[in-house]
Amino acid sequence: MRQSYFILMLVFIQTLCFAENKKYKTIEVGLTTTIHVIFPSNIISYDIGLGKTGEYEDILSEQPSKNRLKLAAGIAHFQNTNLFVETEKAYYNFILTYNAFPENQLITIEKQDAVQFKKIATTPANTSEKNEEKDMIELSEDKYVAYVCKDLYEKTEHSFLSANAALGIIFQLDNIYVKQDKLYLKFSIKNQSNVKYEIGYLGYLIKLKGKGKKQGVVVDETVKPYYTYQAFNEIQSSKEDKVIAVFDKFTLDKKKNLIVNLWEKEGERMIELKINPQQIVKAQIIKN
Numbered sequence: 048m049r050q051s052y053f054i055l056m057l058v059f060i061q062t063l064c065f066a067e068n069k070k071y072k073t074i075e076v077g078l079t080t081t082i083h084v085i086f087p088s089n090i091i092s093y094d095i096g097l098g099k100t101g102e103y104e105d106i107l108s109e110q111p112s113k114n115r116l117k118l119a120a121g122i123a124h125f126q127n128t129n130l131f132v133e134t135e136k137a138y139y140n141f142i143l144t145y146n147a148f149p150e151n152q153l154i155t156i157e158k159q160d161a162v163q164f165k166k167i168a169t170t171p172a173n174t175s176e177k178n179e180e181k182d183m184i185e186l187s188e189d190k191y192v193a194y195v196c197k198d199l200y201e202k203t204e205h206s207f208l209s210a211n212a213a214l215g216i217i218f219q220l221d222n223i224y225v226k227q228d229k230l231y232l233k234f235s236i237k238n239q240s241n242v243k244y245e246i247g248y249l250g251y252l253i254k255l256k257g258k259g260k261k262q263g264v265v266v267d268e269t270v271k272p273y274y275t276y277q278a279f280n281e282i283q284s285s286k287e288d289k290v291i292a293v294f295d296k297f298t299l300d301k302k303k304n305l306i307v308n309l310w311e312k313e314g315e316r317m318i319e320l321k322i323n324p325q326q327i328v329k330a331q332i333i334k335n
Contacts, residue, residue, distance in 0.1 A: 072160055074118065074130065075146035076106065082118040084154045088134040089113040095143070096128035106130075106143060120145055136189070137161035158189050158274060189274065192229060195333065196276035196291045199224060199233055207235075208326050211318050215240025216282075218309050218318040221289070223326060226333035228296045229273065232322075236279070236309070237287040245281040247312030251292070253299065254306045270294065270305075299324040 076082055090113065095106050104121035105128065111117055116132070124145050132139040140162050210219035217237040224231040238244045253268040274293040282288055299305065305322040 071129070071140050071142050071162070072156075073142045073144055074154060075149040075151070076118050076120045076143055077145070077147050077149045078120045078123055079147075080119065080149055080152055082149060082152055082154065084116040084118060084156060086114045086116075086132065086134050086139070086156045087158050088136045090116065091133045091135060093130065093132040095130050118143070123147070136165055138163045138165075161189070164189050191227075192274050192293055193276060195226060195229075196231065196274070196293065199231055199291055199333075200277055200289055204233070204235075209320050209322060211320055213316040213318050215242075216244050216311075216316050216318060218307075218320060220307070220320055220322060220326075223322075223330040224333050225296070225330040230294045230296055230327070230330060231333075232292045232294070233289065234292070234307070234320075235287060235289045236282055238282040238284055241284050243281055243283045244316065245312040245314070246279060246309070247314075248308065248310040249278075249290075250308045251294075252306040252308065253303055256302050256304055270297075298328055 074082065074084065090110060093108070093110070093116065095108060105125040107119045107121045109117045114134070118130075127142060127144050130141045130143050132141075137158065139156065139160060204221040207219045207221050208223065210217060212218070215238065217239065219235055221233045221235050224233070236244070251270045251272070253270055255267075272292040273295050276291040276293070277288070278290055279288045301324055303324065305327070307320040307322065309318045309320075311317060
């Protein structure tokens with residue numbers, strides 16, 4: 048009877064682990080490679096489910112910097128286990144699985160991968176703002192940003208600030224918004240060609256105007272969004288879509304532009320948008 052009980056418990060645990068595999072992000076780890084996992088905020092602590100198999104550690108781990116973990120397999124074909132990470136802003140859980148040749152050796156974790164965000168205490172400036180800001184008090188910062196993005200995504204824009212095109216693909220900046228020290232850049236992309244457009248790269252760069260004209264060596268600064276809402280992968284023929292990139296508040300010197308690059312995957316329809324400093328400082332205030 049006791050043996051049957053333990054067999055049933057083992058089956059239950061295996062079933063639960065299989066279900067969790069579907070829910071959580073999987074990270075492949077191998078013997079001969081090191082996997083670097085980069086988090087969007089500083090790591091406070093982390094735990095790996097399995098310990099040792101015999102004399103050897105199943106998973107080797109190290110935290111070389113505040114927001115980066117290094118992982119490697121200590122033995123081949125270790126049993127699937129989990130990695131739990133607490134950062135300053137959220138909690139994450141991952142499934143670690145063995146692969147002799149992992150496809151990704153540099154993994155960037157997004158805020159959307161968190162299983163739970165930490166609460167951020169926020170008090171309105173005065174009591175008259177309580178009703179307008181009640182959602183912010185109840186939601187974590189990241190979920191509140193997503194809430195704002197949802198409203199902006201559904202909003203109809205009647206003009207645009209900047210646009211460029213390449214062979215039937217129109218890429219435009221519809222508007223820039225500001226709220227709670229965050230800038231919301233709303234873009235739209237239209238495919239007026241007969242060939243679908245697959246997104247290979249969408250990046251942001253702060254660049255000096257007129258670079259190359261006796262400027263000497265000038266290094267462009269790559270900037271990454273704090274949050275991206277409704278990131279698209281492809282646009283079918285005669286279709287359009289929108290994306291909102293959220294940045295921590297910034298401004299630019301009058302000699303610089305924010306450059307947005309949109310590149311086609313396995314194609315050459317590449318589009319560049321220039322956003323000038325005046326457009327940023329004139330961002331539309333979100334009042335509620």
